[in-house]
Amino acid sequence: MTMQQAIQIQTVINEAMVKDAPGLLPLLGHRVQMIAIDLEPEAPAKARPKITLEQFLATRLKRPKGVAPVTLEDMEKAIVRGAVDGNL
Secondary structure (H helix, E strand, C coil): CCCEEEEEEEEEEHHHHHCCCCHHHHHHCEEEEEEEEEECCCCCCCCCCCCCHHHHHHHHCCCCCCCCCCCCHHHHHHHHHHHHCCCC
């Protein structure tokens, strides 16, 4: 039987934490108590593959089935609509 390890801390959520874990954004600036539990103590941490800025910019999003491509005209209409509605 393996023993789970846990760490408990109290901290204030800052921008660096939100950058690493975007799910913390609603708690930005709040004092929180965080508990980390090691679920798989024997499993090594898997490193996420890093990509360069050029690779990131070269990636293309895949549209869901049934979604038409966005045209320049669509973008211009959305910009005008946002400006008129005050949503810019």
